[in-house]
Each structure stands twice: as C-alpha cells, then as structure tokens.
Amino acid sequence: PPSASLSALPVIRMLLMPWYPPPAAQCRYALGMEDGTIPDSDVTASSAWSDSTEAKHGRLSTGEGDGAWCPAGAVFPSESEYLQVDLHRLHFLALVGTQGRHADGHGQEFTRNYRLRYSRDGVKWLTWTDHWGQDVVSGNQNTYDIVLKDLGPPIVARMVRFYPLADRVMSVCLRVELYGCLWDDGLEAYTAPVGHIMHLSGIPINLNDSTYDGSTEHGMQFGGLGQLCDGVLGGNDFTQTKELRVWPGYDYVGWSREALGQGSVDIEFHFKLPRIFNTMQVHSNNRHTQGVRVFNKVECQFKPGILQPWSSPLTLDVPLEDLKDPSSRTISLPLGARPAQILRCKFYFADRWLLISEITFLSDAVDAHSFPPNVPVPNPEFATNTPRPGLPVAKDDSSNTAILIGCLVGIILLLLAVIAVILWRQYWKKLLSKVSQLGRRLVCVTELVVETLKVFPPVHEEPPPYPGSPPYPSLSPPVSPPLPPSVPHYAEADIVSLQGVSGNNTYAVPALASSSPGADAAPVPELSRQCLIFKEKLGEGQFGEVHLCEIENPQDLPILEFPFNVRKGRPLLVAVKILRPDASKNARNDFLKEVKILSRLKDPNIIRLLGVCVSNDPLCMVTEYMECGDLNQYLSHRVLLDKTGPSNDAPTVSYPALISMASQIASGMKFLSSLNFVHRDLATRNCLRHIKIADFGMSRNLYAGDYYRIQGRAVLPIRWMAWECILMGKFTTASDVWAFGVTLWEMLSVCQEQPYSNLTDEQVIDNAGEFFRDQSRQVYLGRPAVCPQGLYELMLSCWNRDCKLRPSFSDIHSFLTEDAMNMV
CATH class of the missing domain: 2.60.120.260 (Galactose-binding domain-like)
Structure with missing residues (x-):
C-alpha cells in the first residue's frame, strides 16, 4: 500500500499550525x-x-x-x-x-x-x-x-x-x-468502538463518548456525532477536564488495547456529499507514564461514493522519537487530496491506551466539474430528471421558434439583472447620503477604509443641551496638553485601516519626529517557537491568525522579565499573532511596524509584548493573555450584587468592582493618550479580565456581530465609534473618549446587550448623521438601571458632539478614582 512517513513531525510538534474545530465558545x-x-x-x-x-x-x-x-x-x-x-x-x-x-x-x-x-x-x-x-x-x-x-x-x-x-x-x-x-465540515456521523474505563489508584476514569447522539450496539457506536467533533481539546492531564461538574476523563474518548482485543481503533466517518480531503488533524493524549501514547501509525481507506469500492489503504507512520514529551498534541496527517464520501481509519496503538479528544478534516466541497469523471456526484434531482424506462423521451426542438424564444428569455433575464443592480446601487446611495442634507458633500461611509477625507468645518455654533444632561459639575473643561508641532491636535490618526494583518485592531500612531522622546522602540527579545504550546485559535485576519498558547515554566526564560501573575510550575497563557508565510511584502512591513508600536507600551493596564519569532517564517509576536479571558465574557456571566445580598446562585459583581475596573481602563488609556496613540477599538471585548487593554477583539469570531462589514472591504465597530469616525474617518484621542463612554455603559449594563441593541446597523449610521446635523434628534444610550446619575453625566460628556468639549482621560481617571466610588 502507499505510505507517507511523517518525518517532519518535529515541525508539527510546534503546534502553531492552524486548527479548525467547531468553536463552541465563538460559534454563537x-x-x-x-x-x-x-x-x-x-x-x-x-x-x-x-x-x-x-x-x-x-x-x-x-x-x-x-x-x-x-x-x-x-x-x-x-x-x-x-x-x-x-x-x-x-x-x-x-x-x-x-x-x-x-x-x-x-x-x-x-x-x-x-x-x-x-x-x-x-x-x-x-x-x-x-x-x-x-x-x-x-x-x-x-x-x-x-x-x-x-x-x-x-x-x-x-x-x-x-x-x-x-x-x-x-x-x-x-x-x-x-x-x-x-456546519461546514459536512460530517453527518462517525462510527467508533465504545470507550473504556481506566482505573488509576482505584479511581475509575470514564473515557466513553458521553455526548454521542447515535445508537450503541455490541460495543459499537454508529449513526451519530459526539465528543470527537465538539471542538473541545483535552489537556495534558486526561484526569482533569475543562467542563464544570463532570467526571475525570470527560474531555477524552479512550480505548484499551487489552479490552478492545485488537491492535487498532477503527473509526469510520460519513459525510453528506463527496469531498476532497487534504489533511486529517487528530488531538491525542501522550501521558506515557500512565500507559497512554499517541498512535504510531494510521491506515485510511477512502470510498468516493456510497456504492463505490474502498480504495487501497493509505499508511501514515508517526515516528516515536518525538513522543517522549507527555503533553497532548495535535497530529496533522496529509491525505493527499483524495476524494471520498466515507473514510475508514485505523489508529494503531503505541502503548496500552489510546486517548483522542478531537478529529477534524481539512477538506473542500466538490462539484461535478472538479470531481473525478469516473466517480458520480450524488444529485438530489436525479430521479426526477432521468426518464424512466418505457416512457417517451422528448426530442430536441431545433426550430427557429425555439431559438427565438431562447433569445427573448435571455434578453429579459439580462434586463432584470441590470434593473436589480441599478436598484441596489440606488438603495446604497440613499442609505449613505442621508448625512449630506446640509448641502455639504460628506465622504461616503464605504470610502472609510480607502483614505481619510477631510470636510471643511461648519461655522461653530454652541450645541443645544441634550435632554437630561445638565453641564457636568465635577469636570472642568478639558484642556489639551501642548503637543509638538509634528503631532496633530488630539493625536489625530493618519491610519484608517483598522484591521491588522492578523485580524486584530491596530493602534493609530501619528508620525513622530525621530528626535521625539520615546520614539525609539525598546529591543524585543527573540523567543524560541519550541516553548509555545498551542491551545486554540482565537481568530484570524486576511494575512494572519491569533492563537492562544502556553509557555511552560516561564520562570526559566529570563528574557520574559519575570515575575508574572502566575504560580511557579504553572504555564503562562500568551496570545500569539502569526503572519502567514505567503503574506505580501506590505503585510510583513505592517506586522513589523505593529511589533515596534507594541514594544513601546509599558504600562500595567496595557498588554505587554513579551517577545517575537522573526528569525524565520512564520513571523510571530507573543503578547500577554489572561487566564480569565476578556472582560465582556467575564461580566456577561454575572449579575450585579444587590445591596440586600445575592438573590440567587448566579456569580455576582459589585458596583465598586466595576468602578475599579473602569478606573484601570481609564489609566491605561491615559497612558496611551500621553503617547498620542489612538486605540480605535476600545470596548469590553478588548479588555482582559485583570484589566489590561488588548487589541485582538476584532479578530475573534465570537465578536463578529459587534462589527459592521462595509461591502466586504472592512469591519468597523460602529456602535462604539464617535460620529466623526463614522462619517469622516477621523480617529483621535477624543474619539477614544467616546468609545470609553460606551465601554463604561457596557460595564454598568453587565454586558447583557450590545450598545443601541434596538437599532440596526444602518440606523446607527443614521444616528451619526443626526449628531452631525445637531438638530436635537440624535439618540443617546440610556442610563443603565444601576448607574448613578452623576456617572451617567460623565458618559454623556464623553458623547459630546464637539470633540473639544469631551473630557480627557486624565480627568476621567481622576473622577473614577476620587468621586465615582461614593456615588449612589
């Protein structure tokens, strides 16, 4: 049989390869x-x-x-x-x-x-x-x-x-x-032996497929799906689990060589339609000290169709010399672009036990043009389109009448298509021109990602006070600090493409003179890729990806400038931004520019750049990450602690804790604004739980609904953006202040809903036009039920139409640390 040896397994061991499980935490x-x-x-x-x-x-x-x-x-x-x-x-x-x-x-x-x-x-x-x-x-x-x-x-x-x-x-x-x-995979069911029970020191470790929804007979499970495709990757210690209140071994399905009575575990995968299979990825445990090892060989057979014969086996050997490390890992197995609708794979034991938590396939859907000609592609309409024996078959009519009818039908369809295109263009023109009723031509929203356009400022008029918003008593009018001549007022950004090469938000940084203080970036240490252990993919962009990884024994790496908030012996969670090797030269330059920017950010409330891997491809940058995840996820699973005490068993968060978090965010933004950096995507999704401001919320599928996609060319967080950002592409520190007000509103709403959840994306854009026209028809976010009036007035001051009248982050930080805690 054909054989393919995985001699390049040390490269696979790096675990920075793309992994595509169904993301249960993000697929929402x-x-x-x-x-x-x-x-x-x-x-x-x-x-x-x-x-x-x-x-x-x-x-x-x-x-x-x-x-x-x-x-x-x-x-x-x-x-x-x-x-x-x-x-x-x-x-x-x-x-x-x-x-x-x-x-x-x-x-x-x-x-x-x-x-x-x-x-x-x-x-x-x-x-x-x-x-x-x-x-x-x-x-x-x-x-x-x-x-x-x-x-x-x-x-x-x-x-x-x-x-x-x-x-x-x-x-x-x-x-x-x-x-x-x-569910893009097309996997409808898999068949596998029932998992077994392992006994460790008298404790039963149940390694069955507990979520399998098919049938079970004679020790085999068939006709369903379960834990092998649920997107949950097991940890190094299979007795531990990521789920709450479940039994030891829950994350894995495991089989004993002795109990199974054969040298391999046979699993069969059934897909809805034929596909071209490029790679199979298997996440397996390797705790060899307890008799568990990764399989040492796989044999796969392919059946192109239900009625087609099985192909000859494809044998893939896994060298054992790389399996001394007891940590679990993902093994990538090349399948050679073979067509199949059913796969049968034998995973051969390398020790007494084989434990698998996830199996996924990288495959492509096929059609009649790309599928091999000797393999029929199932056609759901075959029975109705194929004449039955004994029935008359209509002959082709090649008369002039048929030709004329065909031409007329074609012309009518063409005219309908042209009319549809015209109507679609008029709809978008009407939608995006609502903000130009003052006779002044504003830049179209869809041009925001192309270039920053300036409109001449209107004659200044004092804006009428909005309802329910008296002048804010605790804040004096913000006075912008004097800036060097080379820096625009309020650090106006000259970068308008919000999304970085790896999908994350990028900071906007004005051009600094070479002699400006702090212009030189601090040297960034080079990290070995071997110390990065892949956990999951957080998101991706056009040219790169963001991965969640671990660094084991971070204390042993002096270049990390330890200490971190992690116990000795525990791994350090990090986010790794990876640039794909096929990225363009411009993308590589942007990636290195982002490294230079992040290397300058040294603040307790800003995620730190820990190191880079730039000696060879793929380029990587490694930043801090927190075990508790981001602030949005943390707060959305909690309720505000009532003064009379908790009313149910739900996790709670107190008002002082929220204010403390908000003041830390304000402190981090105060530091960014002191460098004239503009974040442009401040929100709870971009703040880690132990407050550190991050920048990769935009890359995460979990928050795709928070971004407005403009004709497929850009994504914008319009519900957090100031009106001048939406209409004119003008990002400044003042627009970050606006976003902070929305972020504070999120926190006091305990992240239970999106800002302006009662408005569509188009209505949010229309509302930005109302801010521009300033005819007292603009809509503000309402006061959260637990928000004191004085704190809501701070939010309203952040959403002032005139960006010069918005408070500075220094004022906001002072207010939150000195006054807000005492409000009722």
Missing part, C-alpha cells in the same frame, strides 16, 4: 429568528391558539401579532405541542434563547420549562440532554426577560423543536432564537 451568532433571516415558512408548529399567535410570531424580541406563539392544545399532560425551526442546512448550535408573551404588558403567558428535540434529516429526531443526562431545560420566569441557555454539549442539527412543559393545565406562549454557525 443569532441565526435569524429575531431579524427575520429565517422566513416565516420555515417556522412551523403543532398548533396555534389563533392566527395572531401562529408559529411565525414566535420570534425573540419581536411583538408581531399577539406577541408570541401560543399552542391551541394543553401542554399538560401530553407534552406534544412544539414550535419547529427549519434551518435547511446543518448548523452547529451552541445556544438557545427563549422569551414569553409580553405584548406591551398585556401578555401573561410564558414557558417555565421545555425540551429540545433536533434532527439532521427531518426523519430521525433526537432529544437533547445535558452532560448529566437531564433533558428538561429551565425557561422563563416572566413574560419579558430573555433567558439564554448554553447547550452543553452543543448539537449539530438542521431542524429544532421546542416542546413547552408544565406541571398542570395552563396556557403557555413562547418566543425563541437559535445561536450557532453553519
């Missing part, structure tokens, strides 16, 4: 119930109380009809009523949201508990259960609050049904939303 996009992307025809139900409570009204945060879906029948005791959503394609679902019927205060019905059932084909329905086998999901306690439920484990489904439950005869109503992303 709303799929379209609330915004109408899912059409009414795809939302159905078992019954409805009336036309005004049909299934189509069961959309989260909408109030059409009578405000929700309400079934006609009783949900007790039959439990047979359901609301169904059809996504038409397989999706990875990580979260669901529910809400009752509020109907502007007239509704009284909600669903306290429900079950979820899902299907991949519309025929076989499965009941979702959590890690402990519980299938009842806690719902709502009132008619208006949205309750989000993390699906642990997540599910892969095309159709989802919500079954309301009740403990007595009562009326229930429901509004729902699904959160996830498209």
Whole structure:
C-alpha cells in the first residue's frame, strides 16, 4: 500500500499550525429568528391558539401579532405541542434563547420549562440532554426577560423543536432564537468502538463518548456525532477536564488495547456529499507514564461514493522519537487530496491506551466539474430528471421558434439583472447620503477604509443641551496638553485601516519626529517557537491568525522579565499573532511596524509584548493573555450584587468592582493618550479580565456581530465609534473618549446587550448623521438601571458632539478614582 512517513513531525510538534474545530465558545451568532433571516415558512408548529399567535410570531424580541406563539392544545399532560425551526442546512448550535408573551404588558403567558428535540434529516429526531443526562431545560420566569441557555454539549442539527412543559393545565406562549454557525465540515456521523474505563489508584476514569447522539450496539457506536467533533481539546492531564461538574476523563474518548482485543481503533466517518480531503488533524493524549501514547501509525481507506469500492489503504507512520514529551498534541496527517464520501481509519496503538479528544478534516466541497469523471456526484434531482424506462423521451426542438424564444428569455433575464443592480446601487446611495442634507458633500461611509477625507468645518455654533444632561459639575473643561508641532491636535490618526494583518485592531500612531522622546522602540527579545504550546485559535485576519498558547515554566526564560501573575510550575497563557508565510511584502512591513508600536507600551493596564519569532517564517509576536479571558465574557456571566445580598446562585459583581475596573481602563488609556496613540477599538471585548487593554477583539469570531462589514472591504465597530469616525474617518484621542463612554455603559449594563441593541446597523449610521446635523434628534444610550446619575453625566460628556468639549482621560481617571466610588 502507499505510505507517507511523517518525518517532519518535529515541525508539527510546534503546534502553531492552524486548527479548525467547531468553536463552541465563538460559534454563537443569532441565526435569524429575531431579524427575520429565517422566513416565516420555515417556522412551523403543532398548533396555534389563533392566527395572531401562529408559529411565525414566535420570534425573540419581536411583538408581531399577539406577541408570541401560543399552542391551541394543553401542554399538560401530553407534552406534544412544539414550535419547529427549519434551518435547511446543518448548523452547529451552541445556544438557545427563549422569551414569553409580553405584548406591551398585556401578555401573561410564558414557558417555565421545555425540551429540545433536533434532527439532521427531518426523519430521525433526537432529544437533547445535558452532560448529566437531564433533558428538561429551565425557561422563563416572566413574560419579558430573555433567558439564554448554553447547550452543553452543543448539537449539530438542521431542524429544532421546542416542546413547552408544565406541571398542570395552563396556557403557555413562547418566543425563541437559535445561536450557532453553519456546519461546514459536512460530517453527518462517525462510527467508533465504545470507550473504556481506566482505573488509576482505584479511581475509575470514564473515557466513553458521553455526548454521542447515535445508537450503541455490541460495543459499537454508529449513526451519530459526539465528543470527537465538539471542538473541545483535552489537556495534558486526561484526569482533569475543562467542563464544570463532570467526571475525570470527560474531555477524552479512550480505548484499551487489552479490552478492545485488537491492535487498532477503527473509526469510520460519513459525510453528506463527496469531498476532497487534504489533511486529517487528530488531538491525542501522550501521558506515557500512565500507559497512554499517541498512535504510531494510521491506515485510511477512502470510498468516493456510497456504492463505490474502498480504495487501497493509505499508511501514515508517526515516528516515536518525538513522543517522549507527555503533553497532548495535535497530529496533522496529509491525505493527499483524495476524494471520498466515507473514510475508514485505523489508529494503531503505541502503548496500552489510546486517548483522542478531537478529529477534524481539512477538506473542500466538490462539484461535478472538479470531481473525478469516473466517480458520480450524488444529485438530489436525479430521479426526477432521468426518464424512466418505457416512457417517451422528448426530442430536441431545433426550430427557429425555439431559438427565438431562447433569445427573448435571455434578453429579459439580462434586463432584470441590470434593473436589480441599478436598484441596489440606488438603495446604497440613499442609505449613505442621508448625512449630506446640509448641502455639504460628506465622504461616503464605504470610502472609510480607502483614505481619510477631510470636510471643511461648519461655522461653530454652541450645541443645544441634550435632554437630561445638565453641564457636568465635577469636570472642568478639558484642556489639551501642548503637543509638538509634528503631532496633530488630539493625536489625530493618519491610519484608517483598522484591521491588522492578523485580524486584530491596530493602534493609530501619528508620525513622530525621530528626535521625539520615546520614539525609539525598546529591543524585543527573540523567543524560541519550541516553548509555545498551542491551545486554540482565537481568530484570524486576511494575512494572519491569533492563537492562544502556553509557555511552560516561564520562570526559566529570563528574557520574559519575570515575575508574572502566575504560580511557579504553572504555564503562562500568551496570545500569539502569526503572519502567514505567503503574506505580501506590505503585510510583513505592517506586522513589523505593529511589533515596534507594541514594544513601546509599558504600562500595567496595557498588554505587554513579551517577545517575537522573526528569525524565520512564520513571523510571530507573543503578547500577554489572561487566564480569565476578556472582560465582556467575564461580566456577561454575572449579575450585579444587590445591596440586600445575592438573590440567587448566579456569580455576582459589585458596583465598586466595576468602578475599579473602569478606573484601570481609564489609566491605561491615559497612558496611551500621553503617547498620542489612538486605540480605535476600545470596548469590553478588548479588555482582559485583570484589566489590561488588548487589541485582538476584532479578530475573534465570537465578536463578529459587534462589527459592521462595509461591502466586504472592512469591519468597523460602529456602535462604539464617535460620529466623526463614522462619517469622516477621523480617529483621535477624543474619539477614544467616546468609545470609553460606551465601554463604561457596557460595564454598568453587565454586558447583557450590545450598545443601541434596538437599532440596526444602518440606523446607527443614521444616528451619526443626526449628531452631525445637531438638530436635537440624535439618540443617546440610556442610563443603565444601576448607574448613578452623576456617572451617567460623565458618559454623556464623553458623547459630546464637539470633540473639544469631551473630557480627557486624565480627568476621567481622576473622577473614577476620587468621586465615582461614593456615588449612589
């Protein structure tokens, strides 16, 4: 059989290769119930109380009809009523949201508990259960609050049904939303032996595939998906787990050579359609001190179609000399661009146990043109397009009439296409020209990423006071410090492309004279790639990626200028920005420029650049990262501590803690502004939990919904941007002050919603136009329920139309440290 030896495994061991598991923590996009992307025809139900409570009204945060879906029948005791959503394609679902019927205060019905059932084909329905086998999901306690439920484990489904439950005869109503992303892999099921139980010092380590949703018979699992494709990578110690309240060994599926009775673990993968397979990536444990090692050989066979024969085996050897390190790792196995719809791989034991946490494939969808001619591509319409034997077959009509009809149809279609293009262009022109009603031609929003355009300033008029915002008593008018002649006022940025080469935000830095203090960047230490252990990919950009890595025994690396806030013997979490080797020369220059900028940032509240790997490709820069993640994730899972004490078991955060965090952010921004640096993407997603201001929120898929994509050319955080940034591409320290006000609003709202969540992206842009026109029609973010009036007035001063009247970060920091803590 053909063989391919992995002699380059030391390079693979570096673990900085791209890894593409379904990102459960990041794959949380709303799929379209609330915004109408899912059409009414795809939302159905078992019954409805009336036309005004049909299934189509069961959309989260909408109030059409009578405000929700309400079934006609009783949900007790039959439990047979359901609301169904059809996504038409397989999706990875990580979260669901529910809400009752509020109907502007007239509704009284909600669903306290429900079950979820899902299907991949519309025929076989499965009941979702959590890690402990519980299938009842806690719902709502009132008619208006949205309750989000993390699906642990997540599910892969095309159709989802919500079954309301009740403990007595009562009326229930429901509004729902699904959160996830498209399941691009095409994997429908895998077949594998049932995992075994390992006994360590008398403690059972259960290594079964506990989330597998298929069938189990005679020691084999088939027809479903489970932990081998859930995106969770196991750690070095397989007895530890990343999930809460689960048993030891949960992150891995493991098999014993002795219990299995053979020298290999055979796993078969079934895909919906044929694909071209380039690489298989397997994350495996290698704790050899306990009899666990990475497999030493893999044999894979390929079946191009269900009715096609198996190919001859492809053998891939894994050298054992690199497996002395007991840490888990990802092994990348080249599959040689082979076509297949079904794969069968044998993973050969190298020791008594084999433990695997994740298997993914890098593959490409194929069509009839790219697939080998001797392999038929399944065609769902084959049966209707192929004439049956015995039926007459129509002959081609080559008459002039047929030709004339064909020409007319072609001309009509061409005209329709031209009309559609014209209407689309007029729509965008109308949308983006609303800000030019004063007779002054403003720069179009879509030109923001091309160049910074200046508009001549209007004649200054004192802006009328906005409602509910008296002059701020505690802050004197900000006085800008005198700047060198070479630095524009308020550090106006001359860079307008917000996104860096690795997808992160880039700081805007004015051109400094070579003699300016601090202009020279500090030398950056060179780190060995071998000390970086890959954990997960945080995000990516056009020319690079951002990875979460660990550095083991950081105390042994004097170039890191230890100490860090990490115990001795524990690894140090770092973020690694990697430039792809095929990046352009300009991208490489931008990458090195970013290194130079970050090397100058030495402040306790700014992430530090720890080192670089620039001696050879791929270029890398290594920055700090925090074990607790970013501030948005931290706060969104907490509730504000009530004065009377915690009212439930949810984690809490106190008002003084929020103010302390805000003052640290202000301190970091005060340092940036002292260097005349402009951040341009300040938000809670760009602040780490132990407050350090970062810059890679833009690269993370988790926060894709926070950015507005302009005709595919750029992404902008318009909900955090000052009006002059949106309309004129003018980024200054004053616009960072505006973003700080929005960030403070996020924190006091405990990150429960987006800024301007009631406005669409286009309406946010329109609101920026209202700030420009200054006719008292602009909309401000409302005061959070827990926000003192004095602190809200600080926010309003940050959102002052006149950027010169916004407070400086020095004033903000002083206010937060001296006054805000005492407000009620």
